[in-house]
Amino acid sequence: NAGVTQTPKFQVLKTGQSMTLQCAQDMNHNSMYWYRQDPGMGLRLIYYSASEGTTDKGEVPNGYNVSRLNKREFSLRLESAAPSQTSVYFCASSYSYGSGYEQYFGPGTRLTVT
Amino acid sequence: QQQVKQSPQSLIVQKGGISIINCAYENTAFDYFPWYQQFPGKGPALLIAIRPDVSEKKEGRFTISFNKSAKQFSLHIMDSQPGDSATYFCAASKGNYGGSQGNLIFGKGTKLSVKP
Numbered sequence: 001n002a003g004v005t006q007t008p009k010f011q012v013l014k015t016g017q018s019m020t021l022q023c024a025q026d027m028n029h030n031s032m033y034w035y036r037q038d039p040g041m042g043l044r045l046i047y048y049s050a051s052e053g054t055t056d057k058g059e060v061p062n063g064y065n066v067s068r069l070n071k072r073e074f075s076l077r078l079e080s081a082a083p084s085q086t087s088v089y090f091c092a093s094s095y096s097y098g099s100g101y102e103q104y105f106g107p108g109t110r111l112t113v114t
Numbered sequence: 115q116q117q118v119k120q121s122p123q124s125l126i127v128q129k130g131g132i133s134i135i136n137c138a139y140e141n142t143a144f145d146y147f148p149w150y151q152q153f154p155g156k157g158p159a160l161l162i163a164i165r166p167d168v169s170e171k172k173e174g175r176f177t178i179s180f181n182k183s184a185k186q187f188s189l190h191i192m193d194s195q196p197g198d199s200a201t202y203f204c205a206a207s208k209g210n211y212g213g214s215q216g217n218l219i220f221g222k223g224t225k226l227s228v229k230p
Contacts, residue, residue: 004157033217040123040222040223041222042120042203042220042221042222042223043158043203043218043220044220045217045218048217058217090157090158092157101146101207102148102160102163103160103218104159105157105158105159106157107155107156107157108155108156108157
């Protein structure tokens with residue numbers, strides 16, 4: 001099991017460029033998430049997908065779009081990158097068990113927008 | 115509005131000492147409280163979690179203490195080791211896992227350094 005994989009690991013964009021961050025999980029989880037992590041800010045939810053075919057906004061969705069391509073894949077798109085979107089982006093997937101639920105995180109994509 | 119407040123921002127502990135990280139929450143509907151551990155360059159990983167029907171949960175050297183009336187919970191790392199040096203995040207969620215109710219709200223993190 002690879003768990004949650006993300007591509008690319010690093011990316012540098014110029015202001016106004018677009019790109020798509022890819023995420024895939026092989027654990028058959030229904031729910032998937034995109035977070036951004038900035039110094040001193042913790043993890044902030046951008047978008048999530050509770051199940052295949054559904055997506056919803058999180059805390060900081062502006063400037064992003066997502067696609068739940070199938071049960072395994074959940075992509076994040078920046079249509080017109082801005083310096084404020086410089087961050088580390090994490091994808092996660094989750095499953096629930098009797099007394100809680102666990103989110104599994106990918107290794108992250110470090111994005112710099114100049 | 116910060117729903118989960120975490121302190122301290124950073125913590126330095128000697129090897130063998132006790133590391134204590136505190137979190138406070140506002141929403142009384144939260145009923146699941148996990149702690150995540152993150153090493154540099156890696157994604158966070160679940161360390162330990164608690165529900166409010168118990169006041170304490172212990173797994174090895176890691177213990178969560180939960181005070182429902184004070185709306186506070188804390189992580190205690192006993193016999194801290196240099197390998198514990200990482201950033202720790204507390205989080206909270208409501209019970210409807212997988213839907214909007216179940217999304218985790220994270221604290222801002224505590225960077226722990228354990229000195230040999």
